[in-house]
Amino acid sequence: QVKLVESGGGVVQPGRSLRLSCVASGFSFSSYGMHWVRQAPGKGLEWVATIWFDGSNKDYADSVKGRFSISRDNSKNTLYLEMDSLRGDDTAVYYCANDMEPGYFDYWGQGTLVTVSS
Amino acid sequence: EIVLTQSPATLSLSPGERATLSCRASQSGNSYLAWYQQRPGQAPRLLISDVSNRATGIPARFSGSGSGTDFTLTISSLEPEDFAVYYCQQRSTWPPGYTFGQGTKLEIK
Numbered sequence: 001q002v003k004l005v006e007s008g009g010g011v012v013q014p015g016r017s018l019r020l021s022c023v024a025s026g027f028s029f030s031s032y033g034m035h036w037v038r039q040a041p042g043k044g045l046e047w048v049a050t051i052w053f054d055g056s057n058k059d060y061a062d063s064v065k066g067r068f069s070i071s072r073d074n075s076k077n078t079l080y081l082e083m084d085s086l087r088g089d090d091t092a093v094y095y096c097a098n099d100m101e102p103g104y105f106d107y108w109g110q111g112t113l114v115t116v117s118s
Numbered sequence: 119e120i121v122l123t124q125s126p127a128t129l130s131l132s133p134g135e136r137a138t139l140s141c142r143a144s145q146s147g148n149s150y151l152a153w154y155q156q157r158p159g160q161a162p163r164l165l166i167s168d169v170s171n172r173a174t175g176i177p178a179r180f181s182g183s184g185s186g187t188d189f190t191l192t193i194s195s196l197e198p199e200d201f202a203v204y205y206c207q208q209r210s211t212w213p214p215g216y217t218f219g220q221g222t223k224l225e226i227k
Binding site: 035037044045046047050059061095101103104105106107108109110111 | 150152154156161162163164167173205207209214215216217218219220221
């Protein structure tokens with residue numbers, strides 16, 4: 001079955017960097033787009049970034065453009081999110097999700113919590 | 119940029135009752151519309167895509183409908199496990215991106 005496992009979250013000071021990972025299994029990772037979606041404590045869902053199946057195209061929410069970078073290693077079935085210049089409003093649970101049906105978030109990981117605080 | 123407005127913010131019903139959740143888009147002409155369920159402490163789960171297509175393993179009591187700017191998720195007879203938060207979502211091709219509604223909390227009356 002499809003499984004997505006995020007890691008890399010933790011407590012980080014404002015202005016610092018963090019890299020999240022998402023290891024995929026149970027489907028042909030290299031055939032599908034992938035996404036990051038976040039959820040601030042007690043709030044709703046916010047799309048963060050998307051990468052095409054081959055990494056050739058990437059899109060970002062305005063709130064993270066220029067600070068976050070999405071990438072993938074299809075040989076390792078792994079998705080990444082490099083987060084720079086972190087701010088307090090980046091505090092959230094970060095989920096990875098796949099794009100088996102284009103335009104939607106079909107399967108989700110369990111999420112990893114990022115807390116930006118001094 | 120697409121804005122999705124969900125109503126009501128909170129819906130209080132009893133098991134066995136019918137639930138009707140609404141999602142209104144700020145722009146029409148977009149055929150992408152999905153619904154997700156999020157139970158407390160869990161990741162969201164895709165319920166409905168393309169307005170009315172149930173995802174794999176989703177019970178038949180969940181149905182989606184609508185067109186243009188107005189969309190509806192209906193749960194025909196509520197089960198205890200259906201009490202959760204529901205989000206609608208659309209994809210925008212330009213500017214490229216994805217938008218979620220603010221959510222409707224379905225709570226036990």
